Amino acid sequence: MSRQRGSVAVVGAAESDLGLVAPNTSPVDLIAQATMRALDDAGLTLKDVDGLFVAATQVRMGPMALAEYLQIKPKYFDGTIIGGSSFMSHVTHAQAAIEAGLCEVAVIAYGSTQRSVSRAAASPREYNHYESPYKPILPISAYALAAARHMHQYGTTREQLAEVAVSARKWALLNPAAWEKEPLSIEQVMKARMVSYPFTVRDCCLVVDGGGAIVITSAARAKTLKKKPVYVLGTGDSLSHNTISQMPDLTVSAAVDSGAQAYKMSGVKQSEVKMLSLYDAFTITPILFVEDLGFCKKGEGGHFFEGGKTAPGGSNIPVNTSGGGLSYCHPGMYGLLVMIEAIRQVRGEAGKRQVKDCDVAIAHGNGGVLSSQCTVIFGSQATV
Numbered sequence: 047m048s049r050q051r052g053s054v055a056v057v058g059a060a061e062s063d064l065g066l067v068a069p070n071t072s073p074v075d076l077i078a079q080a081t082m083r084a085l086d087d088a089g090l091t092l093k094d095v096d097g098l099f100v101a102a103t104q105v106r107m108g109p110m111a112l113a114e115y116l117q118i119k120p121k122y123f124d125g126t127i128i129g130g131s132s133f134m135s136h137v138t139h140a141q142a143a144i145e146a147g148l149c150e151v152a153v154i155a156y157g158s159t160q161r162s163v164s165r166a167a168a169s170p171r172e173y174n175h176y177e178s179p180y181k182p183i184l185p186i187s188a189y190a191l192a193a194a195r196h197m198h199q200y201g202t203t204r205e206q207l208a209e210v211a212v213s214a215r216k217w218a219l220l221n222p223a224a225w226e227k228e229p230l231s232i233e234q235v236m237k238a239r240m241v242s243y244p245f246t247v248r249d250c251c252l253v254v255d256g257g258g259a260i261v262i263t264s265a266a267r268a269k270t271l272k273k274k275p276v277y278v279l280g281t282g283d284s285l286s287h288n289t290i291s292q293m294p295d296l297t298v299s300a301a302v303d304s305g306a307q308a309y310k311m312s313g314v315k316q317s318e319v320k321m322l323s324l325y326d327a328f329t330i331t332p333i334l335f336v337e338d339l340g341f342c343k344k345g346e347g348g349h350f351f352e353g354g355k356t357a358p359g360g361s362n363i364p365v366n367t368s369g370g371g372l373s374y375c376h377p378g379m380y381g382l383l384v385m386i387e388a389i390r391q392v393r394g395e396a397g398k399r400q401v402k403d404c405d406v407a408i409a410h411g412n413g414g415v416l417s418s419q420c421t422v423i424f425g426s427q428a429t430v
Contacts (some may be wrong), residue, residue, distance in 0.1 A: 049138070049141050049142055049145060049281075049311070050145065050292050050310055051279050051280060051311055051313065051430070052265060052277040052278065052279055052425070052429075052430035053105065053141065053144070053264065053265055053278075053305075054140070054141045054144050054243055054262050054263065054264055054265060054268075054277070054278050055263065055264075055265050055268035055275035055277045055278065056260050056261065056262055056275070056276040056277075056278070056385075056389050056424070057087075057088040057089075057090070057261050057262070057263055057267075057268050057271045057273055057275055058084040058085055058086075058087040058088030058089075058090065058259075058261035058273065058277075058385045059087060059258070059259070059260045059261070059325070059385075059389045059390065060080055060083030060084040060086075060087050060257060060258065060259055060386070060395060061083070061223065061257070061258045061375075061383065061386065062077070062078060062079040062080035062083070062157055062256055062257040062259075063076065063079065063256065064225070064254060064255070064256035064277055064377070065161070065225055065254050065255060065256065065302055065375070066161050066162065066254070066255055067159060067161075067162060067255040067256070070161070071159060071255070072159065072428075073102055073104040073105050073157040073158055073159055073257070074105060074111050074112060074115050074157065075157070076157030076158070076159070076255070076256065076257040077100065077102065077105075077108070077111075077112055077115075077155045077156060077157035077257055077259070078112065078115050078116055078155075078157075078180065078331060079157075079257075080155055080156070080157060080223070080257045080258045080259035081116065081153050081155045081259045083259070083378070084153065084258075084259035084260055084261050085154075085261060086256060087261075087273060088261045088271055088272070088416060089271050089272035089273070090151060090261060090417060092116055092117075092118050094150075094151045095116075095118055095120065095151050095152075095153050095261075095338040096120055096121040096122065096149040096150055096151055096152075097121065097122045097123070097140060097143055097144070097149030097152030097153065098112060098113055098118075098120040098122075098123045098124075098152070098153055098155075098263075099123070099124045099125075099126075099133075099136040099139065099152060099153065099154040099155070099312065100112050100124075100125060100133055100154075100155050100156070101125060101126060101127040101132035101133065101156060101379065102127075102156055102157060102158060102378075102379070103127075103158065103168055103169045103379065104158060104159065104160075104163075104168050105157075107125065108125050108127075108231055109123035109124065109125045110123075110256070112155060115173070120149065121148060121149050122143045122148040122149040122152070124136060124139050124140075124143075124203055126139065127291065128413045128414070128417075128418040128420075129351050129379060129412070129413020129414040129417060129418050130325055130327070130378075130379040130380050130381040130411055130412055130413045131283075131325070131381050131411030131412055131413040131418045131419060131420035132156075132379060132381060132411075132413060132418075132420075133154050133156060133260075133379075133381040133382040133385060134156045134281065134283070134384075134385065134409065134410070134411040134418045134420030134421065134422045135283050135383055135411075135418075137154065137262065137278060137281055137385070137422050138281040138283055138420070138422075139301050140152040140154060140262045141262070141281070142280055143424060144262065144263065144264055146198070147149045149261055150263060150264060150267065151261065151262075151263045151267075151427065152261070152262045152263070153259055153260075153261055154259065154260050154261075154262065154378060154382065155257065155258070155259035155260075155382070156257045156377075156381075156382045157256070157257030157259060157377070158219050158255060158256065158257060158377040158379070159255045160253055160254070160255065160378045161253050161254045162255050162396065163269050165378075167376055171184050171379055174289055176236070176289070176291055177289055177290070177291055178333065180256060181364040183241070183359035185298055185327070185414075185415050186242045186245060186250060186328070186416070187242045188240055188290035188415035188416070189327065189328040189330055189331070189415065189416070190241075190242040190243060190244060190245050190328075191296060191332075191372040192290075192293075192297065192330055192334070192416060193207065193244050193245065193249075193328070193329070194243065194244060194294040194332035195297055196296070196297050196330060196333065196334070196345075196347075196348075199297055199345070200297070200344075200345035200346075200348070201345075201348075202333065202345075202347070203348060204236055204244050204350035205232055205236070206333070206348030206349070206351060206352060207235075207244065207245075207249055207329040207330060207333070207348070208232040208235035208236050208248070208249070208329070209232065209348075209351040209352055209353075209354070210211050210326065210329040210330075210332050210333065210351050210372070211230060211235045211329050211372050211373075212230050212232055212235065212248060212354070212357070213351055213354060213355075213356045213357040213360070213365065213366070214326060214366050214369050214370040214372040214373045214374075215229065215230035215369065215373045216229075216354070216357040216358055217357065217358060217364075217366060217367045217368065217369045217370070217373070217374075217399055218368070218369025218370075218373035218374050219369075220358065220367075220397070220398040220399035221367075221368050221397075221399055222289070222397075223368075223370040223375070224368070224373055224375070225252050225254055225369075225373065225374065225375055226252070226347075226369065226374075230248065230373075234248065234282055235248040235249065241365065245328060245329070247331040248372075249328055249330075250289075250327075250328055250372075251326065251327045251328065251371035251372055251380070252371060252372065252373070252374075252375060252376040252414075253301060253376065254375045254376060254377050255297065255377055256375050256377035256383075257377060257382070258382040258383050258386050259382070260382065260385060260386065260389065261332050262278070263356045265277065265430070266418050267320055272393040273393065273425065274393050274426070275393075275427065276389045276392045276393060276424050276425070276426065277424065277425045277426070277427070277429065277430050278422060278423075278424065279311070279312035279313075279314060279406070279423045279424065279425040279429060279430070280307070280309065280310070280311035280312025280313075280314065280421075280422070280423040280424070281307070281308055281310040281311065281420070281421065281422050282303065282304035282305060282306065282307025282308035282309075282311070282420065282421045283304055283307070283337055283418075283419075283420045283421075284300035284301070284302075284303035284304040284307070284308075284418070284420070285300060285417065285418050285419075286300035286416075286417065286418075286419070287416075287417055288300065288414065288417055289415065290301060290415040290416070293415075293416060293417075295343075297334070297344070297368075298334075298338065298344070299334050299335070299338050299412070299416050299419050300416075300418070300419040301334070301335050301338035301339055301410060301412075301419040301421065302338045303419070304410075304419045304421040305338060305339040305340060305410070305421050306356045307341075307421070308408075308421040308422065308423050309423070311423075312423040312425070314341050314406055314423050314429075316339070316341055316426070318406050319363065319406050319407065319408050319423075320363070320364075320386070320391075320401050320402075320403065320404040320405060320406055320407060321364045321365070321367060321391050321401045321406060321407045321408075322335075322336070322339075322341070322364070322365045322366070322407070322408050322410070323366060323367070323368070323384045323387045323388040323391075323408065323409045323410070324336070324370070324383070324384070324408075325366075325380060325381060325384055325410060325411050325412035326366055326370040326371045326372050327376065327380065327412065329372070329382060331412055331416075332347075332351070332365055332366065332370075333347035333348055333350070333351065334347060334416070335412075336350050336351075336365070337350075338419075339408065339410065339421070341363065341423070343363075350362060351365075355415055358399070364385075364401050366397070367387060367391060367396060367399045367401060368383070368386075369389040371383075374387075379413070381409075381411035381412075381413070381420070383407040384409045384410070385411075385422060387409075387424075387425075388407040388408065388409040388424050389407075389409075389424060391404045391407050392404055392405065392406070392407050392424050392426050393424065393426075403416070404426075405425060405426040405429055406423065406424070406425050406426075406429060407423075407424050408422070408423055408424075409421075409422045410422075414430070
């Protein structure tokens with residue numbers, strides 16, 4: 047079955063508590079908290095939910111854990127886990143399930159206590175016979191490898207990487223929910239503690255507790271609910287490798303494929319997109335994704351961020367208006383929070399950071415070590 051542009055819409059979106067949560071809080075506590083907040087946002091209750099989509103590193107069987115916690119019995123469920131892009135893939139799956147009549151109201155949810163228990167405990171690494179003997183600092187060293195290659199091949203500079211972090215921080219200062227509350231300069235990024243060359247600690251995402259949830263239903267039902275529907279115009283999913291040593295080209299991600307799929311389904315052109323919500327685990331990822339999603343030529347991503355062009359008041363398309371994983375929050379698998387910001391922008395609910403006339407937004411997720419790439423294009427009522 048071919049999925050139809052705009053056949054489903056997001057009707058609820060919410061974060062759980064973010065930052066450092068209360069002692070003895072579990073990941074499922076946060077997943078459930080976000081779910082209830084998203085349902086309240088939609089004007090729905092647990093009785094309405096018949097589809098459940100959950101992925102989490104600390105909860106091996108997410109759909110079962112959440113269904114038990116909430117005491118519901120979904121007709122359809124999915125625990126696909128491909129890293130931080132899992133939730134964009136869940137949107138694709140939820141749309142297919144709703145169109146097929148397998149469920150009507152789907153919740154996509156996530157939660158993590160990685161700051162409370164430590165990143166290592168929350169996301170343990172599998173042993174790899176070809177890489178582990180070299181003792182890489184994963185996932186940081188994998189992304190640093192891609193950044194170093196991009197610098198070598200295209201002349202991208204450490205200053206340009208720092209611009210990504212500075213732009214994110216400027217947006218975060220407009221977001222009351224953001225973890226970081228102080229201004230950041232290029233010099234501060236570059237002089238921060240080196241972690242894995244070329245990355246300093248300020249080139250790396252935050253480590254916080256938190257989660258989120260969104261509620262998706264049919265376009266017909268969405269029109270009857272309390273919030274403006276945000277329609278799914280197009281999606282695309284792509285895998286390119288598992289381990290970084292097997293990435294075909296360190297400077298080209300599978301976002302080339304996922305973006306092409308999403309554009310084809312949506313009929314949207316880059317020129318029609320009003321904001322980009324991009325997975326920024328490290329400063330190199332937005333640079334790769336603006337290239338691979340077609341907003342600039344390959345090798346020009348560093349220039350795309352120079353001079354605050356993507357920051358508030360910048361001359362390029364706004365990027366990561368929440369503050370991103372670098373300054374807003376990054377509770378492990380961050381993709382769901384990437385979508386929540388895009389949804390809020392299309393709804394016009396972003397407050398001081400609101401992008402004018404934001405009727406089309408892209409949310410792009412990244413998983414593993416640049417391994418999985420999934421793209422969702424959201425649109426307002428005016429686009430369908």
